[in-house]
Amino acid sequence: MNYLAAFLLAIVSYSLVSNVVLSRFYGICSFIGVGNKIKSAASMGIAVSFVIIMAALICYPIYNFILVPAGVPYLDTITFILVIASLVQVVGLFIKKFSPSLYKALGIYLPLITTNCAVLGVVSENTASKLDFGMSMANAIGTSIGFLVVIIIYACIRERLESSNVPKAFKGIPIALITAGIMAIAFLGLSGLIG
């Protein structure tokens, strides 16, 4: 029971306290580029979440049961990125076959998930901090939840921003970044949440 409590607390910690976008700075390019459409933001968030969880699930045994016993832990970066690239290809093929409308809605974002820092970042963190399997999955699940929450909130805010009177120099990306900064300050208030 103690481990389950630690697992759930870890999920909350990784999703809110050290939020993937606003505190750890992964996945910013896709975060800023998603624009103001809530539906496409949600679908991209779900796709990224799925890839993060599957990548963490696959890379943990590969690192701990293949690379480390073979004495080559330094080949982790190459192996992880190849796994992630093939995973994204496979996920794309599946989506194309089973739901062509979702595939069209995702459009350019799907191949871009390969270069999303969040996926490689979570997997690298898991190996660098030598987390065990439960904590690695807590990291992955927490990161996915955090990414979804933040990206949907951000899309809603940016939708409102479209119709407001922004000074000319700030139009577009600068005001989007400052909005993200204010969200980061808000999430800073959650930092004492877990012990």
Next chain:
Amino acid sequence: MAKGEHKQSFIAGIIAENPLFVSLLGMCPALAVTKSLESAIGMGILFTIVLVCSNVLVSLLRKVIPEEVRTPCFIVIIATFVTLTKMFTEAFLPELYSSLGVFLSLLVVNCIILGRSEAFASKNGVLDSFLDGIGNGIGFLMAICLIALFREVLGTGQLTFGNTFTFIADAHNGEPIKLWILKGEGYDVSFSIFSTPAGGFLVLGITLAIMAAINNMKANKKKVDARIKAQKAKEEAAKKREVAQ
């Protein structure tokens, strides 16, 4: 290619097509390692090394790599160079390695390196790719140093040299060099919000807004000048017609 065009691809990467400020790529390391000026300089140098090496290798192999799998091939080449850089940094500059943390591994999926490989190095010769790599690298280095300068000065009130590059501290009798700007004996007007992750977003947003404002002023000036010229031309034409009548 003529010599002028070589220089063109080099200079373009620094200001006109600065990868961070104009193309808005590679923001993840730009916000994460700019807590202190030293780690930003270190990251910029390592970034340039990886970019130049991978550009040159991709350009050498551009006839061999098949079209369908060029992205995975580029990624493998970049990952190799990133791992080599990581190993050398851990061996020779361990403080820089621990301050950059996981973002050194994340150079593998950096949009700038992948973008330059795909857009430039796979289509141009070795010398141009080399110059393009150096140009973009210097542009990125200058951009993140600018952001780091603001974040460190505003956030901690002082510039510290010697925490990450310990050879500076060793040359200065073991203590890092500190330049006190917003902080000193008895006064402290630094805003520590800029040391937090939120500060990164704010500094980058305000910098981009300032650059957009400067561009707007330049564009306005051009428009106003063009209008004045058109006005003058009309007056000249009207005067000529009067004289002719």
Next chain:
Amino acid sequence: MKIDWKSSFKIALIITAIASVGAITIALTNVLTEPIIKQNRAQREQNGLKKVFGDNATFGDKVELKEDKYQYLQAYYPVNIDSSSARVYSTKGTNAYGDVALLVGLNADFTIYNIAVMENTESYAVTLKENYLDYLINPKDKKTHEQAFEDTSVKCGATYGAKLVKDMINQAKEHYKEGK
């Protein structure tokens, strides 16, 4: 789906070739740099131990710790200084703002002998260092390290970093008191 075996084979071959060349280069570099890395780490530990206890102390063998109750403690060295025994604990803690790693030297009566900072990558690293860690290492007004640690009137601008440091030192003390 018709699969073009010849071109697929060629593609797979090229990727494998590039990946293997990369892997071999990395392996060779590893052979070059691994001994240097190990040496650097050992050197840094020795320097840290010297910073805590000074030059005329002898250190015993390192004892690795990996208990769940003491999650910040990595290892300890038994120390012999001025003919009395002591211990120095190597601690490392992480919170939402970054990592802190300390070497905590404890006397036989469980008071603090000295502290050395090995790693400080918090967001508020400079604030933590100047307002709290420097005060613990060089206390003003001729206080001892233990008095500086017990002083509750210290104002530090990095609350969570200071709490982490306090927790790490307290854990080291608890472990020493248990006498294991």
